[in-house]
Amino acid sequence: MSKLDPKAARRWAIRAVLAAVYLALAVILFVTGKGHTILVDNKADPAGAYPALKAAVVSIGRQKPMEFYPGDRDKFVVKGQRHRIRVKPLAPGAQEREVEFRLPLGQDMTLLSISKLMAGAEPWIEVFVAPTVQQMAAERAADDLANPLETFGNTGP
């Protein structure tokens, strides 16, 4: 191949663009499809800086709302980075609050404190590190592979 004729050059350009599109698509799928677990809790600050909400209905995006009482913790699984949380305290006359937030891309689990949020304390979103390594290890031991190869025909169509 001495010199690319224009046709071949055009093709290589198109291919290069397509390769870039391919990579971009992967990135977009990752960003928009990445699943996050949001642990929402309603706890008072141990130091007493803010109280827990008495009772509140919380919803994230269009997911089913959940009720929270003091000390509650529950989780929402969401897709993508940008979300909107709505906290509606059940106390009469209390202000409903709706905030948009952005989750850090690389994290699987984040902790969202509605008590902090309502009290205006920062940061109300924190990265959550699971403390249950031992527990998970025990759970997994039961599932460890004994011998994955001798099983035949156990995968139905």
Next chain:
Amino acid sequence: MNRLKQAVTDFGWPRIIIFLFVVALFIGAPFVKVRVDSSFTDVFNRFGQNAVLVLALVPMVQAGCGLNFGLPVGIIAGLLGSTLAMEFGLVGWAGFLGAIGLSLPFAVAFGFAYGLLLNKVKGEEMTIAMYVGFSIVTFFAILWLLLPYSSPNMVWGYAGKGLRTTITLEGYWGLILNDFLALRIGENFRFPTGMILFVILLTVLVGFFFRSKTGTAMTAVGSNPDFARAGGVSADRMRLTSVILSTVIGAVGILVYQQSFGFIQIYNAPLFMAFPAVAALLIGGASVNKASMLNVIVGTFLFQSILTMTPSVINSILQTDMSEVIRILISNGMILYALTRKTKVTK
């Protein structure tokens, strides 16, 4: 120098690597505190256990029918023999020999039908053999449930019918060949004399067969069917004979395997038994259309050495159980190599 190069190419790099690997395993064993003597005991046991099954492949290779992936046809005949012998309550030598005797008619009949089929599908033997093997194993799985076996040692206790997945041969003829004239040297080494003698006997018999007129004709058919035809030999008949022979030896092979293993395994167990046997034969230097007794002995020994030694030696070195992966890669890699080599003789 050129001759050496030629010899190496003929023998094939994969085989040389495998050979060196086995040597390294034996050399390495003492360093990782694996007892060589007990390893050798295992190797000899497994060698005897598997050699006859490997031997069973030779007639079909020699007759140009390719690698007999349909070995389960013979194995099923052997299973019928051994289960019937147990049902009749035969024990000890009577049991073992009875099992052989009872399996022979089945093996001949199955082999005949199987051979007729393979004669109709020349050129596609290997794929079809494989699926014929799978079919017969799964079909017999139904029969194991339905046939009116009644010996309490064989059927499921709770249902009173249907054969168990594994049937112990203890009290029947388990280890009967292994223990015959067995030699014990030192604490950990035990030589299964009877079984090895039996293997040698069969190998010699097959070797003699290939020196007979029929055996010579069979080899010629495999080497060049047109030559054989021009020489007045019916290729179809020779191929049929080779398939029957292969099936019969396969039946005996599984009986030897069972008595050493101690159990009869039925249902899906025979499904993939042909593959390690094929790998062993190829490792021994056979090709898709040429195999000798020496290939059988060398191949089985090398392959079983790998199977015995890798779990202990490699695992102690790498601190992880990679033996299964190594087994898969070596055996299938060897078969793949043989299938993709240009065969010098045209079909």
Next chain:
Amino acid sequence: MSKTFDPRKFLADNLVVVIFLVVTAFAVPVSGLSAQFIIQELFTRIGRNAFLVFSLLLPIMAGMGINFGMVLGAMAGEIGLIIAVDWGILGVNGLAFASLVGMPIAVFLGWIAGEVLNRAKGREMVTGYILGFFMDGVYQLVVLYMMGYIIPIRSPAITLSRGYGIRNTLGLDSVRQSLDNLLAVRIGPYVLPLATYMVIGLLCVFIIWFRRTKLGQDMRAIGQDQGVSHSAGISVERTRIIAIMISTVLAMIGQIIFLQNMGNMATYNAHKQTGFFAAAALLVGGASVSKATIPNVFIGVVLLHLMYIVMPRAGAQLFGEAQIGEFFRDALSYAAIAMALVIYAWRKRANAERARAGLRGGEAAAGGVK
């Protein structure tokens, strides 16, 4: 296609289909399963399996027989899914991401498979089968020993307790049935996974279009006569490799669709039976080793899976043992493949002989001694 209908020829051409029809027709009432249950199951299984079966079409067209090496594609799809699950990508995004990850792997494996099969002309099928076994070893090496060790795995939840290697069973909760549910339509009592059907429909369109391309024409040509195609300037080896590569990529996507419907993945076993089920379905659908059409795929998937649905129950009803039914359907599927191969090989020889029969006898036999 023949102008006059010859029942014997029809039977010989469709023997496998007919046997399956008869057996199933007998087993359906015996099983006692409701029509509604069976039909719903069939709708699900068509969506689950059809794509995988389609991946076998092109190599057949290119004269390479049934591509048992398609399990390589299945493995690529599984690796894609492992990565997608590990990175926590949810839903259809996760499936699409898995395909994007699996694609280069499938292309690479397909190229290897094509090269290997080119060295084993005339025995592609058995070689492809063994290649699947061999690559299973490589797959284990990668997934069981390298993932979490050389290949970074973020989530400890999917690795073994020793810290590397993927667990025996991988839960696919994050993508479970996401494609099926994307556009699930309820028609009467039945739920149809319309999005999955649309993907399969798209594939059908692709295959029909592909047959009309120059490449498709070349594949048909080499499928019939490699020598003639070569002397006409078609690059035989390259075309064969492309056929296998496309097949591998399709199998990769097919396996992802299959697994999202299953909802979990037996990491080390999920691909073992893939080739068998796809081949059985295609052949049961009336395809041969040299000719397979789109209807063959659908007929085969329906027939094979109808049998898989009803047979255990039929076995239980007849013999009081569901296992008999299970063994029976396995035996029948293996036998279907064996039978289709035998019929094909046998007919190939018969045709060759018939082609020459015209030359025989000469004029002497016809009594035409001048």
Next chain:
Amino acid sequence: MSNESPLLSFEGITKDFYGTVVLKDVSFTLGRGRILGLVGENGAGKTTLMSVLFGMPVISETGGFSGTVKLDGQAVSFRTPFDALDAGIGMVHQEFSLIPGFTTTENIVLNRESVKPNPAVEVFGERMSVLDRPKMRARAESAIGRLGVKLDPDMLVSEMPVGHKQFTEIAREINRDNVRLLVLDEPTAVLTESEAEVLLAALRNLAAQGISIIFISHRLHEVLSVCDRIVTLRDGRVVKDTDAAGVTVADVASWMVGRDVDDAGRKGAARDLPGAALEVENLWVDMPGETVRNVSFSVREGEIFGIGGLAGQGKLGIPNGIMGLYPAGGTVRLHGQAVTLDAPRAALDAGMAFVSEDRRGVGLLLDESLDWNIAFTAMQIKGEYLKTYLGGLVRLRDEKAMKALTEEYVKLLDIKCTGPKQKAKELSGGNQQKICLAKAFALRPSVLFVSEPTRGIDVGAKALVLDNLRHYNRDFGTTIVMASSELEELRSICDRVAIVDEGRIAGILPPGAPLSEFGLLMAGQKVSEEVQP
């Protein structure tokens, strides 16, 4: 017309294969729109000359050639046949290279299909473009139209009569935009007479449109009827290059066989031989490429009977059919006993033996040792070279006897080898042929068939093999039937020579008959009188 530069000219083409000269200073020219008949015996150099023209790899692999090929006055040298095609030269082979499951149209435009581009082309290359079927059909129809024959563009090749296949193949060659020269190698061999007529008319049609044609055929009357010029090759030389006008079949036949005619009265006057050893009546044999249609002859006891004729006419089918290697019918009697056909075993049991022309394919076990090769048939047929053990229960190969046998023949036939255990594939062609002879001799047959005994072996070995045959015949009185393409060798050793043409015996001549008579027989001219030795 003859004033302009010729389309094609060969100038001084010389080619040798490992020292054997197959083309010597071949020169001739072909004008536009002319038809040139190229005739010659097998081995005269026709195929090699065409290989030179097409740049077949076999030419460059064996050291190339000397001389010049000029197309349109320009020297050309094609590296592959594809280059030649690009330059506008088309070749129609004897055996069809068509895709059976494709239609006429698809075959005509094979790998030159008309296509419509689409976006996928930009990514995955040209082959993703979609076929333009109407355009393909139009092109096919125009090619068929140029040929002037009736062909259904949508018919599958597998369902066509033979003649249509041949037309399809020619249509494919002229479908090229730039085709200027067409080479047809025995295009009429498989056609019926009426089909051949249509083909010849089509060729004239093409020539009238300015396409030049090289027509290779052994059917001389066809050559004469269609060609403008006739070039006769013999032993690699152009012996005659003449206008076709006024030339007779007999002329061409004598040019073809040629050589000096003064050797008429050859050595070995007719031997007086007793009754018939082998009688063949109405034999037909279905041997691909060598079909025998209807052959009757009888061979006398102790005779060496030659079967000659051009390649593909069926001479090789005769021994192969009688020995049961190909499906055959008719009556064969050996010493009055009918021999079962279609069964090699029966033929061997009856006391016949065969040395096949397909030495490597049928004659030898290439991967086995020499002693196996020589002793095998005798072992299988006569149960020799087996040793009995255990009081007759077991009979195993007698390696010692096999070795002795092999050594005997190694000495007798002067076979160059390292010993009885050498593999047959390691020997040279001539020595391999001697192994084949030894295998047949070991059977001590009463009738020995030898097919192309000297094909592919060097001159010295040829003489030795023929000598061996003659001695074997004289010493043991063995009747020998020898089929060969080399007329000279048949004439040098045989008592009578039958010439086979189109699956029939055209005539039987004594070896001393004039060469022109042999030539006429080979060219398909029946000679009625049967020669009695």
